[in-house]
Amino acid sequence: MSLNRSIAPPSQELSWVQIPEVKTTILANHIPLHLIQAGEQEVCRLEVIYKAGTTTEAKNNISYLTAKMLPCGTKRHDEASISEYFERYGASFEPHHSPDRVILTLYCLTKFLPKVLPLLIEILQESIFPEKELAQLKNISLQNLKVNLEKNNYVAGREFRRLLFQSYPPYASSLEEKALEEASQNDLFQHYQKHIQHQPFELILTGKVDTQSYEYVARTFEQLGIQSPITMQFVPSCFQPVHDRYCIETAHNLQASIRMGKLCLPKNHPDFFAFNVLNEALGGYFGSRLMKNIREEKGYTYGIYSQIVHLEKASYQVISTDVKQEYAQATIEEIQREIYRLQTELIEKQELTRLKNYLLGSFASMLSNCFDLAEIFKGIHFFGLSYHFYQQYWQTIHQISPEILQETAKKYLQPEKMLTVVVGTKLEQ
Numbered sequence: 001m002s003l004n005r006s007i008a009p010p011s012q013e014l015s016w017v018q019i020p021e022v023k024t025t026i027l028a029n030h031i032p033l034h035l036i037q038a039g040e041q042e043v044c045r046l047e048v049i050y051k052a053g054t055t056t057e058a059k060n061n062i063s064y065l066t067a068k069m070l071p072c073g074t075k076r077h078d079e080a081s082i083s084e085y086f087e088r089y090g091a092s093f094e095p096h097h098s099p100d101r102v103i104l105t106l107y108c109l110t111k112f113l114p115k116v117l118p119l120l121i122e123i124l125q126e127s128i129f130p131e132k133e134l135a136q137l138k139n140i141s142l143q144n145l146k147v148n149l150e151k152n153n154y155v156a157g158r159e160f161r162r163l164l165f166q167s168y169p170p171y172a173s174s175l176e177e178k179a180l181e182e183a184s185q186n187d188l189f190q191h192y193q194k195h196i197q198h199q200p201f202e203l204i205l206t207g208k209v210d211t212q213s214y215e216y217v218a219r220t221f222e223q224l225g226i227q228s229p230i231t232m233q234f235v236p237s238c239f240q241p242v243h244d245r246y247c248i249e250t251a252h253n254l255q256a257s258i259r260m261g262k263l264c265l266p267k268n269h270p271d272f273f274a275f276n277v278l279n280e281a282l283g284g285y286f287g288s289r290l291m292k293n294i295r296e297e298k299g300y301t302y303g304i305y306s307q308i309v310h311l312e313k314a315s316y317q318v319i320s321t322d323v324k325q326e327y328a329q330a331t332i333e334e335i336q337r338e339i340y341r342l343q344t345e346l347i348e349k350q351e352l353t354r355l356k357n358y359l360l361g362s363f364a365s366m367l368s369n370c371f372d373l374a375e376i377f378k379g380i381h382f383f384g385l386s387y388h389f390y391q392q393y394w395q396t397i398h399q400i401s402p403e404i405l406q407e408t409a410k411k412y413l414q415p416e417k418m419l420t421v422v423v424g425t426k427l428e429q
Contacts, residue, residue, distance in 0.1 A: 014360045016394055017367055021387055022204075022377050027222040035214060036206040036377065039370035044110045044207030046117075046217065047374070048124065052102040052195035055170040055313075059187055060179035065137065066188045066196070067095040067102045072133040074126040079133055082119065091116045093123070099171050100312040100382075102196070113213050117220055125197060125224070129188045138180050145175050152250060153322055156257035156423040163242055164263070164316060164419055171311060198227050206374040243417040247426045256328040256424030260335060261318035262417055267310060267383050273396035274408045275308075281347060281355050281405065282306045282338065282413070283319055285362075289338045290319070298334065300327040312382060325425040332420065332427070342409040346402040359397050363390075 023035045057063040071093050072079045086093055091108035104124070108116050148154040158174045165171035205217055243262065265272045283290035283306030290304045304321035323331045347355075366372040380389050 013398075014357075014364060016391070017364050019367060019376060019387055019390060020373055022381075025218065027218060029222055029224060029226045031201060031203060031221055031224075031226060033203045033205065033218055033221065034377065034381075035209065036204070036370065036373050037209060038206070038373055039208045042110050042208055044108065044113065044205060044209050044213070045371055045374065046106045046108075046113075046120070047204040047206075048104040048106075048120070049202045049204065050102045050104075050196050050199060051100070052191070052199075053097065053170075054099040054173050056195050057170075057191060059183070060173060060176055062179075062183060062187050062191045063102065063195075064097045064175065065134070065141075065180075065183050066129075066191045067097040067104075068137055069129050069134060069188060070095055070104065070123050070127050070192075070196075072137070073128050073130040074122050075128055076122060076126065077119070078130070082123070085119055086116060089115050093120070099173070110207060110209055110213050114216055117217065121220065121224070127192060127197075129185050129192070131185055134183075134185055134188070138183065141175060141180050142177060145177060145180070152253055152255060152257035152423040153320075155248065155250075156259045156421050157320070159246065159248065159423065160259035160261070160318065160419065160421045163244075163246060163421065164261070165314070166242065168313070171314060198225055200226055200228060204374050204377070206370050208370075242419045245420040245427065246422070248421075248423045249426055250424050253424050254324060255322050256325045256422055257320075257322050258328060258331060259318055259320055259421040260332070260415075260418050261306075261316055262414075262419055264308060264315050264317040265412065266315045267380075267385060267389070271408065271412070273393050274400060274404055275412055276393070277355070277359065277397060277400055278342065278405050278408045278413070279306050279308055279317060280359060281351075282342060285355075285358055287354060287358065289342070290321075290335065293338055294321065294323075294331055294334050298327075298330070300324070300331050300334075304331075304335075310379075310383070328422055328425050329427050332422075336415045339409070339413045339415050342413060343406065345406075347405055348402075352400075352402060352405075356397050356400075360394070363394070 020036065020038050023037070025033045025035070027033055052063060052066070054063050071082050074082070077085070082093075089108060089112040091106060091112060094105045094107075096103040096105060104120075106116065106120050162172045162174065203217070203221060205214065209217075265275050269275075280288065282288060283304060285291075288306070290306065294300050294304050295302065300323045301321045304319070306317060306319045308315060308317050319335060321331065366376060376390070380386060
């Protein structure tokens with residue numbers, strides 16, 4: 001029988017998909033080891049997570065430089081030999097820096113864990129931050145900063161965070177020329193000693209990990225001397241809201257970058273799930289209101305998105321886009337108009353169904369990748385939540401109605417209380 005491709009295949013509502021949960025073991029030295037056993041390939045990812053981000057630094061940019069310099073030399077190996085050794089076993093080491101944490105990530109074939117783990121331990125415990133490599137990193141960072149400061153979208157994001165978090169400088173911090181130039185080897189070493197070397201951390205081991213490999217990782221890290229057990233502290237938001245309009249003119253630029261947003265609901269707020277769905281409807285995916293209006297109908301931009309960013313002590317919503325300078329004012333007015341529509345008009349059934357299908361499908365697709373499962377875990381663990389959080393989110397998507405979304409928009413989408421930053425042109429007052 002021939003297939004009639006003019007008829008769509010039957011569809012059905014996606015029911016709850018079970019999330020493989022983490023197995024947590026507290027080692028003898030009080031280090032939590034979280035195992036996510038998943039995947040078909042003989043590969044794994046080991047993340048070593050320290051509370052050593054921007055919020056802990058004594059001087060600006062020291063946390064960033066310390067994280068980047070960790071693989072640049074130890075008491076026994078220089079940067080070249082470290083890189084060559086990891087490459088020999090097909091492994092890679094990547095330091096990631098954020099406002100709240102430093103995450104040191106090792107990728108390798110599971111069978112090579114015994115080969116590469118000793119070098120990782122050496123990096124964690126015996127880094128020396130050689131002067132030559134530090135000078136090179138500072139020079140590269142300064143050159144990249146100089147290039148980025150010529151980009152409107154970089155400056156807009158930087159200024160938006162600076163203004164939004166002016167009452168809490170660690171979240172407003174960005175790379176600064178003076179701070180980079182003045183950073184010394186001693187500054188990095190002090191930060192390293194205080195927040196990384198022999199300090200508490202957490203481990204997340206993800207992938208196809210056999211019992212022997214898991215036990216080897218546990219034994220190896222259990223032998224490390226740790227000064228004090230790790231404690232999870234959750235501090236409520238205490239930030240001053242900012243709602244104003246800032247414009248920065250730039251020369252020789254045809255485009256303007258726009259950032260609009262404000263502090264918003266944290267993940268543990270009872271209205272967060274509805275707000276998250278509402279944000280997706282506004283600008284969270286390609287079929288959103290902002291994309292349809294400002295990209296498809298008006299042709300002002302190639303892309304416009306609204307996202308929610310979660311930090312440990314605060315969450316914020318930001319709408320981002322780049323447009324021609326002459327369309328900046330009109331774009332902001334259209335953003336405000338779309339928010340007003342969500343507050344005054346009910347979302348039609350067809351649009352809501354499309355949105356629900358997108359959200360359910362996107363979440364389900366994350367479960368096919370073992371490393372995404374680790375991201376799902378971090379999305380709750382760092383905020384003191386359990387896997388029940390995702391069950392509630394799933395139920396909210398299924399049950400949410402146009403009326404609930406409208407009430408949520410009235411309550412939490414308030415353009416007059418949003419901070420607006422425009423880089424590239426001036427706006428009408």
